[in-house]
Amino acid sequence: MCLGIPGEVVEILDDRPDLAKVDVSGVRRAINIGLLENEKLEPGDWVLIHVGFALSKIDEEEAKAALDFLEGIGQAYADELAALADSRIE
Amino acid sequence: MRFVDEFRDADKAQALAAQIAALCEPGRQYKFMEVCGGHTHTIYKHGLEDYLPESITLVHGPGCPVCVIPMGRVDDAIFIARQPDVIMTSFGDMMRVPGSNGAFFDANAQDADIRMVYSPLDSLKIARQNPDKRVVFMAIGFETTAPSSAMTVLRAKADGIENFSIFCNHVTIIPAIKAILDSPDLRLDGFIGPGHVSTVIGCRPYEFIARDYGKPIVCAGFEPLDLLQSIYMLMLQLAEGRSEVENQYSRVVPWDGNLKALQVINEVMELRPYFEWRGLGFISHSALRVRESYAAFDAEQQFLVPGVRVADPKACQCGEVLKGVLKPWECKVFGTACTPETPIGTCMVSPEGACAAYYNFGRFTRERVKEATRT
Amino acid sequence: MTSQHQQYRELSREEQVLARIEKARSRKAKLKEERITLSHGSGGKATQTLIEAVFLEAFANPLLAPLEDGAVLAAHGGRLAFTTDSYVVSPLFFPGGDIGDLAVNGTVNDLAVSGARPLWLSAGFILEEGFPVADLERIVGSMAAAAERAGVQVVTGDTKVVQRGKADGCYVNTAGVGVIERPLELGVAAARPGDAVIVSGPIGEHGITIMLARGELDIESEVTSDTAPLNGLVERLLDAAPGVRGLRDATRGGVATICNEVARAAGVAVVVDEEAVPVRPDVRGACELLGIDPLYVACEGRLVAIVDGDQVDAAMGALRSHPLGEGAAVIGRVRDDPPGLVLLKTSFGGTRIVDLLVGDPLPRIC
Numbered sequence: 001m002c003l004g005i006p007g008e009v010v011e012i013l014d015d016r017p018d019l020a021k022v023d024v025s026g027v028r029r030a031i032n033i034g035l036l037e038n039e040k041l042e043p044g045d046w047v048l049i050h051v052g053f054a055l056s057k058i059d060e061e062e063a064k065a066a067l068d069f070l071e072g073i074g075q076a077y078a079d080e081l082a083a084l085a086d087s088r089i090e
Numbered sequence: 091m092r093f094v095d096e097f098r099d100a101d102k103a104q105a106l107a108a109q110i111a112a113l114c115e116p117g118r119q120y121k122f123m124e125v126c127g128g129h130t131h132t133i134y135k136h137g138l139e140d141y142l143p144e145s146i147t148l149v150h151g152p153g154c155p156v157c158v159i160p161m162g163r164v165d166d167a168i169f170i171a172r173q174p175d176v177i178m179t180s181f182g183d184m185m186r187v188p189g190s191n192g193a194f195f196d197a198n199a200q201d202a203d204i205r206m207v208y209s210p211l212d213s214l215k216i217a218r219q220n221p222d223k224r225v226v227f228m229a230i231g232f233e234t235t236a237p238s239s240a241m242t243v244l245r246a247k248a249d250g251i252e253n254f255s256i257f258c259n260h261v262t263i264i265p266a267i268k269a270i271l272d273s274p275d276l277r278l279d280g281f282i283g284p285g286h287v288s289t290v291i292g293c294r295p296y297e298f299i300a301r302d303y304g305k306p307i308v309c310a311g312f313e314p315l316d317l318l319q320s321i322y323m324l325m326l327q328l329a330e331g332r333s334e335v336e337n338q339y340s341r342v343v344p345w346d347g348n349l350k351a352l353q354v355i356n357e358v359m360e361l362r363p364y365f366e367w368r369g370l371g372f373i374s375h376s377a378l379r380v381r382e383s384y385a386a387f388d389a390e391q392q393f394l395v396p397g398v399r400v401a402d403p404k405a406c407q408c409g410e411v412l413k414g415v416l417k418p419w420e421c422k423v424f425g426t427a428c429t430p431e432t433p434i435g436t437c438m439v440s441p442e443g444a445c446a447a448y449y450n451f452g453r454f455t456r457e458r459v460k461e462a463t464r465t
Numbered sequence: 466m467t468s469q470h471q472q473y474r475e476l477s478r479e480e481q482v483l484a485r486i487e488k489a490r491s492r493k494a495k496l497k498e499e500r501i502t503l504s505h506g507s508g509g510k511a512t513q514t515l516i517e518a519v520f521l522e523a524f525a526n527p528l529l530a531p532l533e534d535g536a537v538l539a540a541h542g543g544r545l546a547f548t549t550d551s552y553v554v555s556p557l558f559f560p561g562g563d564i565g566d567l568a569v570n571g572t573v574n575d576l577a578v579s580g581a582r583p584l585w586l587s588a589g590f591i592l593e594e595g596f597p598v599a600d601l602e603r604i605v606g607s608m609a610a611a612a613e614r615a616g617v618q619v620v621t622g623d624t625k626v627v628q629r630g631k632a633d634g635c636y637v638n639t640a641g642v643g644v645i646e647r648p649l650e651l652g653v654a655a656a657r658p659g660d661a662v663i664v665s666g667p668i669g670e671h672g673i674t675i676m677l678a679r680g681e682l683d684i685e686s687e688v689t690s691d692t693a694p695l696n697g698l699v700e701r702l703l704d705a706a707p708g709v710r711g712l713r714d715a716t717r718g719g720v721a722t723i724c725n726e727v728a729r730a731a732g733v734a735v736v737v738d739e740e741a742v743p744v745r746p747d748v749r750g751a752c753e754l755l756g757i758d759p760l761y762v763a764c765e766g767r768l769v770a771i772v773d774g775d776q777v778d779a780a781m782g783a784l785r786s787h788p789l790g791e792g793a794a795v796i797g798r799v800r801d802d803p804p805g806l807v808l809l810k811t812s813f814g815g816t817r818i819v820d821l822l823v824g825d826p827l828p829r830i831c
Contacts, residue, residue, distance in 0.1 A: 002128050002155075002234035002286035002831050003756045004312065004342075006093040025091045025750025027677075027686040032211060035237055035351045046093060048289065048342050049754070051181070051231075051830050052209025053238045055351070056289040056342050058093060063341035070102045070315060077105030091746075091753065100814035127831050135758075137815020155831055182827030186504075195824070199500040208682045208755070208828055231830060314813045419482040429489070431497060441820070451818050453483050454803050459818065462734050462800055463810045 004050045006058055007031070009043050022049060093341070097313030098136070106318040107141040113325040120146045121277055121414050122324055125267060126284035127154030127440065128312055134442045136314040140460060146321065149414035150437070150444050152266045152370060153284055155231045156183040157436035157443060159259055160366045161400040164189030167228050167257055170393050171202040177220060178204040178257075179213035180228040187439055188432070190400040204228075210242040210256070217246070217254040226389045229256040233290040236260040236378060237351035240358035243380070243387045257389040258380050261365060263287050264295050265376035271303050275415045280324040282317065283309035285339040290355075292347025293335050300333045311339035358384050366399070369408025369435035408435030411444055418448040425449060494518045504824030508717030508763075511824050531652055531730075534713060535579035537645065546581030548572060549640035555633055557604065559678040561670075561689030564637055565607030567765060570694045571716065572641040573615040577696040578712035578768055580651040580703065581643030583615060588622040589638035594629040604635060615694035617641070647703060653711035653723075656731035659774040660710060660799040665698060665767050665784055666691065666792035667743040668720050672762035673751045682828070684754065686747050693766030698789045705783030708773030715767050718822065721760035723769045724797070724807040725821045732804045737797035737819065740812045756829030760809075761822055771799065 007022035007029075018034040020041060033041055033054045041047065047054035114120070124130060130150045133139060139148065152158055164187055171178040171194075178194075185194045185206060194204045207213050210227050217225035229239040239256055246254045263284055270276065283296055288309045299307050306327035310320035320338045327334060337343055358381060365377030380388035389395070405423045410416040418424055418437065428434040430446050437445035494517035504511035521529065528536045535548030552568045569586065576583040588608065592601065612619055670691040677684050695714060703709060713723045720742070724735045737760075744752075744759045752759045766789060772780045777795060784790030807819040 002126065002232060002284070003829055004128075004234070004286045004289075005753050006091070007754075008092070024754050026747030027684050027688070027750040027754065029682075029684045029754070032209075032238075032241065034241055035348060035354065037350060048286070050234055050286065051238045052211050053241065055234065055237075055286070056344070056348060059341050059344075063093060066316075066319070066338070066341060067096055070097075070099070070106070070319065073109055074099075074102040074105040077108055078101075080108075091750065094753070098813050100812070103814055131831075134817060135811070136813040137809070137811045137817040138813070140815040181830045183829045183831055185827055186823065192498075195502040195504060196498065196500065199498075199502045206681070206828065208684075212681065212683070235830060314815075417479075419479050425482055425486050425489070449486060450820060453487065454806065454818070458803055459806075459808060459816055462802055462806075463736050463808055463816045 002050060004048045004055060006046050007049050009041050009045045009047060011043060012041065020054065022047065022054070024049070094313060097311065097315040099315060102315055103141055103318055106315065106322055110146070110318070110322050110325055111143045113322070113329050114143055114145050118145060120279050120325070120328070121149055122146070122280050122282055122321065123149040123151045123270070123278050123414065124282040125151040125153045125263065126287065127157065127442070128286065129282055129284070129310065129317060130154070130442050132312050132314055132317055138314050138317060139456070141318060142321070147414070149278065152270070152367065152412050152436065153232065153263060154436065154440050154443070155235070155261060156187055157439040158261065158367045158370070159187060159230060160368045161188065161190045162366065162398040163259055164193065165191065165398040165400065166395045168194065168197045168202060169396055169398070170226055170257060170389055171197055171204050173393060175223050176203070177216060177223050177225045178202065178228060179207045179216060179225060180204055181230065182206045184228055184230060210239050211245070214242055214246055214251060214254055217251050221253060223253060225254050227254070227256045228259070230259045232261055232263050232284070232287045233355070234286045236355050236359065237290060240354045243358045243384055244354065246387055247384070252386070255387045255389040255392050256380065258359065258378060260359065260378040261367070262361070262376055262378065265373050266367065266370070267299065269370060269373050270413055271299065271305070273413055275413065277414055278305065279328060280305050281307040282320050282324070283307045285309055285311050285316070285343055288339070288343045288347065290348050290351045293337050293343065293345050296335045300335050304333045306333045307335050309335070309337045309339050309343055311342065368439070369406060369412065369437065371409070406435045408437050411435070411437050418445040419452065421445070507822070507825040508722055509822040509824050513821070531654065533579060533652060534575040535581070537579060544645040546576050546579035546643045546645055547640070548575040548579065549638065550575060551636060551638040553633065553636050554675060556678050557600065557634055559674055559690055561674060562692040563604055563607050564635065565604040566611045566692045568637040568639045569608050569611035569615060569617070570692050570765060572639040573617060573694045573696055574714040574768070576641050576643035577699040578714050579643070579645070580647060580649045580712070581645045583617045583641055583643040583696050585620045585642045586612065586617050587640045588619050590622070590624045591632055591636040592624065592626045593632040593634050594626055596634050601635065604637070611694065615696055649703065649707070651709065651711050653713060653727040653771055654730035655710040656727050656733055656771045656799050657710070658733060658799055658801040661772045661774050661777045661795050662724065662735060662737065662797040662799065663770040663772055663780060663784065664715070664720055664743065664794055664796050665695070665770070665790045667745045667748070668715065668764055668767060669744060669748045669752065669759040669762035671765040672719065673748050676755070677751065682755070684751060686751060688745070688747050688751065691764055691766035693789050695766060695768055695789065698784065698787045699768070701783045701787050702770065702780060706772055706776040706780035708776035709770055709780065710773065711771045713769050715764045715769050717763050719759070719761040719763055720769060720796070721758070721807065721819050722821060724819065727771060728805050728807050731799070734800045734803050735797055735807045736800055736810060737807065738810045741794050741796045743792050743794050757826040760819065761826045
């Protein structure tokens with residue numbers, strides 16, 4: 001259920017503070033940000049978009065932590081493969 | 091695309107797959123349910139199962155809000171759409187979901203005016219542009235989508251738009267999970283939690299799953315690496331004998347959810363005593379309706395909805411398939427009364443549902459398909 | 466009973482079910498709906514059923530049977546290609562073109578992918594009472610310009626006016642005739658294992674342009690339609706690579722539908738490499754936002770070529786040397802098994818079956 005896509009806030013509309021213009025890979029749409037009124041969104045923030053509403057502000061630190069974890073597992077795997085390759089040479 | 095492409099990296103997937111395989115106990119079979127239809131879509135779209143060992147099976151859960159709408163509600167919606175001067179609006183997914191007498195597309199082919207919208211707010215725009223029409227939004231979805239419908243009702247009220255209402259079919263995920271957990275023949279080892287529902291309800295509502303039923307659950311994101319990582323986290327819990335609620339999707343899901351969204355839902359909607367799910371039957375407190383104080387925006391109060399109830403044929407064993415007890419082809423009506431052209435249960439409605447996928451491609455084994463793409 | 470016996474019984478029951486499905490699948494197509502729905506015009510499964518159950522049933526003849534983009538006719542010792550297409554696009558004017566360009570380019574392209582040099586077009590107009598003459602002039606002006614660009618003449622025509630409300634402003638039908646001068650038998654049924662699948666440029670631009678131009682989705686973008694005449698490109702391709710087996714322009718149903726047509730017509734598997742499929746970032750952005758797959762989105766100036774595996778370099782060189790083929794890419798290969806199936810090797814490294822859609826791709830929320 002529930003297609004949600006990350007988009008970058010490019011503009012908070014002056015006349016409609018509950019709307020923000022959001023960019024998704026080069027296409028833009030006005031999104032309702034009323035569900036994130038406590039987040040004080042600014043241009044450059046990333047939000048999760050669902051049916052024209054921003055549901056959640058994306059936490060950059062948490063995203064980085066997730067990527068670091070994946071990076072770590074990837075590195076360990078690469079090291080293991082390298083070790084395996086070395087051991088075969090010998 | 092940021093926050094998307096990083097989580098689709100094939101090299102990292104291989105590394106994660108190796109970690110997952112290393113956690114498999116020899117001879118043990120693992121079954122995890124991805125509750126959410128969006129996850130089912132990710133698994134299918136990216137071919138994620140290619141990375142899983144034979145001993146891990148993913149069971150596709152009840153979380154496709156379109157597929158679980160019973161035929162009677164589709165019939166009711168078409169009834170409303172046929173009333174004089176009505177424009178109905180709907181998400182695209184709903185257009186082909188069959189009622190007992192065809193889907194929205196078929197209704198349009200006769201006399202209805204059912205339009206696709208991207209957002210409920212677009213329905214409000216249509217209502218503004220057509221003051222002489224009554225615009226009804228076919229509201230569907232889990233807690234992810236309910237706040238958007240509720241916000242739209244609040245907006246309509248604030249702007250004094252009187253020709254707009256919603257036909258509320260919002261459902262709630264926890265009772266559905268509970269119904270599955272309570273079935274005596276359950277054979278699941280853990281749950282992949284619905285990430286986007288959790289942006290609204292948070293992770294706490296799942297605590298009973300770990301505490302009372304002893305099953306691990308990991309709230310997962312929607313990119314394929316999110317899912318692989320969540321499966322890894324489930325396997326780790328099992329290996330270490332834990333059953334906890336964990337949040338893999340912390341970049342989007344706050345542990346406590348979105349309080350504002352919950353407030354908005356609660357302002358406009360309340361729980362129904364019970365609601366029928368296609369294939370699963372009646373589940374108590376599993377859906378939302380519009381509160382009396384917003385009756386002016388409730389299509390069920392604005393129109394004399396017949397409340398059609400179309401019984402699922404007794405032989406439909408969707409519930410068993412959903413729970414992973416039966417394979418699609420073991421269902422009594424599979425391939426005879428129930429086909430992708432004439433679906434009975436939810437597993438056949440969506441092309442990604444277990445039964446539809448098996449009907450279309452069951453003859454090609456996974457091995458044969460993989461062999462063809464080997465270079 | 467031993468477990469082996471049980472296993473055998475279970476297997477045979479599954480096989481029975483599969484056999485029953487297979488039987489149902491091979492039954493003659495039958496139209497279940499009592500009325501036409503939009504899905505019947507989408508190019509997907511519903512369209513196929515309509516064509517097989519209604520049109521082929523009534524018109525059955527060997528020239529129609531291959532269901533290529535145009536019919537190939539023998540005439541006075543030579544060969545002609547003949548095709549027709551109707552255009553009902555809404556809105557009539559969109560970024561990158563209008564219904565006039567489409568009506569000329571679409572028919573030119575159907576002739577070009579039949580291996581013909583397009584020469585003559587007819588133009589039929591169905592106009593709604595009240596339609597602005599200025600708009601009609603603009604559309605006809607586009608048609609004239611497109612015809613000149615493609616080197617064809619509009620040599621006959623027809624006009625009908627229907628009551629207000631009975632049409633959406635303006636519909637255009639074009640038919641076209643071209644000569645086949647090469648000793649070539651083009652047809653996707655000739656695809657064989659080892660062939661390459663080539664697309665002539667980034668996909669999905671026309672379909673996304675139209676979807677966004679309707680304004681209902683309120684999405685802003687710089688995507689423009691790719692509508693263009695492909696006859697020059699096809700000439701160059703066929704000059705360089707006589708091992709081209711079949712060509713299709715990837716209109717309704719997109720590249721995924723074409724690949725399915727190839728797989729079915731030739732009884733082969735088509736394996737597409739997702740990573741290799743060219744998609745502009747903004748087309749992808751719109752697709753992600755709406756939950757649709759660019760593989761199913763229409764193009765109006767892109768072709769899919771099935772080319773002998775040994776002539777890939779020649780074919781790619783020829784395509785890329787032409788302005789309309791600069792973005793050409795080898796997106797997949799033809800294999801022998803499983804016959805009739807299109808498979809996608811995903812960027813993520815997995816595999817998925819690419820089926821025909823029932824109807825148009827619709828925006829999803831889940």
